Structures are given as C-alpha cells and as structure tokens.
Amino acid sequence: ELKVEQNPLFLSMQEGKNYTIYCNYSTTSDRLYWYRQDPGKSLESLFVLLSNGAVKQEGRLMASLDTKARLSTLHITAAVHDLSATYFCAVDGGGTSYGKLTFGQGTILTVHP
Amino acid sequence: SAVISQKPSRDICQRGTSLTIQCQVDSQVTMMFWYRQQPGQSLTLIATANQGSEATYESGFVIDKFPISRPNLTFSTLTVSNMSPEDSSIYLCSVGVGGRVGETQYFGPGTRLLVL
Numbered sequence: 001e002l003k004v005e006q007n008p009l010f011l012s013m014q015e016g017k018n019y020t021i022y023c024n025y026s027t028t029s030d031r032l033y034w035y036r037q038d039p040g041k042s043l044e045s046l047f048v049l050l051s052n053g054a055v056k057q058e059g060r061l062m063a064s065l066d067t068k069a070r071l072s073t074l075h076i077t078a079a080v081h082d083l084s085a086t087y088f089c090a091v092d093g094g095g096t097s098y099g100k101l102t103f104g105q106g107t108i109l110t111v112h113p
Numbered sequence: 114s115a116v117i118s119q120k121p122s123r124d125i126c127q128r129g130t131s132l133t134i135q136c137q138v139d140s141q142v143t144m145m146f147w148y149r150q151q152p153g154q155s156l157t158l159i160a161t162a163n164q165g166s167e168a169t170y171e172s173g174f175v176i177d178k179f180p181i182s183r184p185n186l187t188f189s190t191l192t193v194s195n196m197s198p199e200d201s202s203i204y205l206c207s208v209g210v211g212g213r214v215g216e217t218q219y220f221g222p223g224t225r226l227l228v229l
Contacts (some may be wrong), residue, residue: 033217035172035220042220043205045219046215048217054181058182088156089215090156090218099144099161099209099216099218100158101148103155104155105155106155
C-alpha cells in the first residue's frame with residue numbers, strides 16, 4: 001500500500017525567509033504532483049515531476065524529485081504573504097493504479113509580515 | 114488544461130437522504146476520479162469511473178453507498194446515499210489531461226456537503 005508523508009504539517013514563516021517542505025513516499029512511482037489549496041477552494045496544480053532528478057521552478061517555488069530516495073521537496077524562496085495556503089504532494093500509483101493519487105497530509109503554510 | 118465544473122457547489126442535506134453530484138469536463142477523458150476531503154483532512158480516492166464499465170472502488174468505499182455513473186467521456190455523477198453527518202465533506206472529481214507522458218491531474222471546484 002502506497003503511503004505518502006509530508007513534513008512539516010504546519011509551517012509558520014516570516015516574509016523573506018526560505019523553507020522546504022518534504023514529501024516521502026513508500027513505493028516506487030514515476031509521477032509526483034504538488035498542489036496548492038486556498039481555504040474554501042479546490043486544488044491548483046503547481047508541479048508534475050516525472051523522473052529522477054527532475055526540478056521545476058515557478059516564481060518563488062521550486063520542486064524536485066529523487067525517486068531513489070522516494071523523496072520530493074518543495075522549496076520556498078523569500079516567502080511572501082500570498083504564498084499562505086495548504087500544500088499537498090500526491091503520488092501516482094502507477095501500473096494498474098495509474099492515475100490514482102495518494103495524497104500526503106498537507107502542509108499548512110502561514111507567512112507572516 | 115481542463116475546465117471542470119461540478120454541481121451543486123454546496124448543499125445542506127438531512128440524514129437518510131441521498132445527493133447526486135455532477136461532474137462535467139470540457140474535453141473527452143478516459144478516466145475520471147472521485148475524491149473525498151473530510152473537514153481539515155487530506156484527499157482520499159473514492160473510485161475511478163471509466164466510460165462503458167463499472168466504477169472501481171477503493172478500500173473502504175462501496176457501490177451501495179457511492180454509486181457512480183459514467184454515461185459518456187465528458188460527464189460523471191457520484192451519489193452519496195443514505196447520508197449521515199460523517200458524510201459531511203468536500204467531494205471533488207478529477208481528470209488527467211495531456212496524454213500519459215505530459216499528463217497533469219486537474220480537479221473540479223468541489224461540492225461542499227453538510228449533513229445534519
């Protein structure tokens with residue numbers, strides 16, 4: 001059974017600081033997603049990571065994937081208040097479970113002035 | 114990308130009743146997925162809906178409680194049957210777009226259900 005664990009679950013940051021959210025998963029997968037969810041809203045797709053060593057960047061967010069370590073990171077650079085949200089990683093089951101996502105618990109990010 | 118709409122966006126229901134949630138996609142997709150997000154929790158996959166075949170359910174979810182229809186490649190419904198307060202959740206449909214290599218999974222806006 002695929003398990004996905006994120007840490008930290010709660011993250012309070014000051015504006016301008018850097019931090020990393022970690023996503024560990026238990027079985028091999030070739031596809032990992034990062035999503036953002038604002039309160040009362042649906043999920044917004046941030047990144048899709050497909051291969052070992054993949055790195056993608058969008059604005060102040062950068063995601064990477066290490067399939068050998070079964071680890072993905074979401075790095076936040078010089079945080080701003082607008083980044084406050086809940087961030088989820090999700091891992092595709094692959095094979096006969098292709099398309100079925102298992103989600104991490106989510107990281108609630110709050111950026112303070 | 115994909116534009117996904119869901120109806121209703123929210124509802125308040127009495128226990129013992131049933132609610133059918135609709136999901137409409139602006140393009141044809143093979144697989145549609147239904148997820149549940151309980152209050153303050155992460156998302157859990159309920160079932161996969163393929164056009165022309167029976168839905169496949171994940172552990173802990175059964176067809177009698179969550180019957181699903183998939184009449185064509187752009188539409189699906191999820192019914193929450195014989196509701197109890199524990200069914201209060203956000204229900205989201207999801208589709209994959211872009212082909213196997215470039216695929217991204219998109220989510221609908223969700224249906225917020227409160228059962229009294």
